Amino acid sequence: MSKGNLTRRGVLKTGAVAGAGLALPTYLSAQESGFTNAPTGSTVTLGFNVPQSGPYADEGADELRAYELAVEHLNGEGDGGMLQTFSSKALQGNGILGKKVEFVTGDTQTKSDAARASAKSMIEKDGAIMITGGSSSGVAVAVQALCQEAGIIFMAGLTHANDTTGKDKRANGFRHFFNSYMSGAALAPILAAQYGADRKAYHLTADYNWGYTTEEAVRSSTEALGWETVGTVLTPLTQTDFSSYITPVLQSDADVLVLNHYGGNMVNSLTNAVQFGLRERQVNGKQFEIVVPLYSELMARGAGSNIAGILGSQNWDWKLENQLGAKYTGTNAFVKSFGEKYGFPPSQAAHTCYVQTLLYADAVERAGSFQPCAVVEALEGFEFDGLGSGPTLYRAEDHQCFKDVVVVRGKENPENEFDLVEIVEVTPVEQVTYAPDHPQFAGGALGSCNNGA
Secondary structure (H helix, E strand, O other): OOHEEEOOOOOOOOOOOOOOOOOOOHHHHHHHHHOOOOOOOEEEEEEEOOOOOOOOOOHHHHHHHHHHHHHOOOOOOOOOOOOOOOOOOOOOOOOOOOOEEEEEEOOOOOOOHHHHHHHHHHHHHOOOEEEEOOOOHHHHHHHHHHHHHHHEEEEEEOOHHHHHHOOOOOOEEEEOOOOOOHHHHHHHHHHHHOOOOOOOOOOEEOOOOHHHHHHHHHHHHHHHOOOOEEEEEEOOOOOOOOOOHHHHHHOOOEEEEEEEOOOOHHHHHHHHHHHOHHHEEOOOOEEEEEEEEEEEHHHOOOOOOOEOOOEEEEOOOOEEEHHHHHHHHOOOHHHHHHHHHHHOOHHHHHHHHHHHHHHHHHHHHHHOOOHHHHHHHHHOOOOEOOOOOOOEOOOOOOOOEOEEEEEEOOOOOOOOOOOOOOEEEEEEEHHHOOOOOOOOHHOOOOOOOOOOO
């Protein structure tokens, strides 16, 4: 891996190159301790694997900001953030099990191979005991499988595809972020109420696992309420100009365009759709509408005025506690800490990555051990509150978090560049909960936890 893809924070650890000699990698030397990268000194290393380049780089930058903030809070620096509001009181701001937290970072490039390579390097060369991050479900699935093989806990970052806790779930992996099914279940009733049940939808879908499961979720949910799907087209993740994909929409009888795109892809495809005049069109006697099933404030900023009126869903929103009250305690504490450090509100990507770091550290504290299987046991079936999303469950059967889902719409007249979306509704967790064997999550098995070495 090139130096540009891996950044080391903290002191030189056992297993790194020292002088002219080459020590065994921490990954191998930890065998005598019974599990991979068992920390033996006064520090513990976490691996933050985020897209620092590629179409999801904006999300990755915000994730990394949140990770750095979480490390500060775990080490007793700053105001403590959500350590103060978290329902579990195991974390004391003295590191994790008394060990100071350090971290290394890698660039996933929004590519599965690059993400696996950077994660492998962090595990084998830097002694990372937990890997987290990512803004692509393809990356999440690849790195989760690697961590399962290595005996490392993977706390998924921004990954929305059903597959992450569906057919590709792993016992060593956990996801706080919501998923495609939940977006469909939350959005469909609102889309039918706002736009009517007699609609014809055309889907443009990112050509990888997140796109596939999001299209499936939105299609099945809207079709159950009366919508007809008249076209589905896959688009490359590397695409930057979507003009050639918009023309066939104009030639169809669709009156809704669903953009199953994220990050820079969504900004570009939405911009092209607006440039082609889709939002001014009348089709089938109806106003043409555009839907983006998953988007964020960061994407709204990139899309500018084009986001106005666009419905979508989010895992979390920085305005939740102010607008909807104490049920979403922790939101304001996090927004305050993040805002004071960086000068603007955090995104949903930042929120889930900060929370995942705290949840891992808390599980270690409650288990009294860094051993992966002990951490798995502490997280499975764990119910918690005070981390900004209301009461939340980490379900044991699939390691998926269940909590309320936020439905949003782009503001018509935003007051500033950081307040571009408004909360339309918060869908209660009961409406987005599904059975572990739901058809959209079929296949695959959680398997057994792996302690590795």
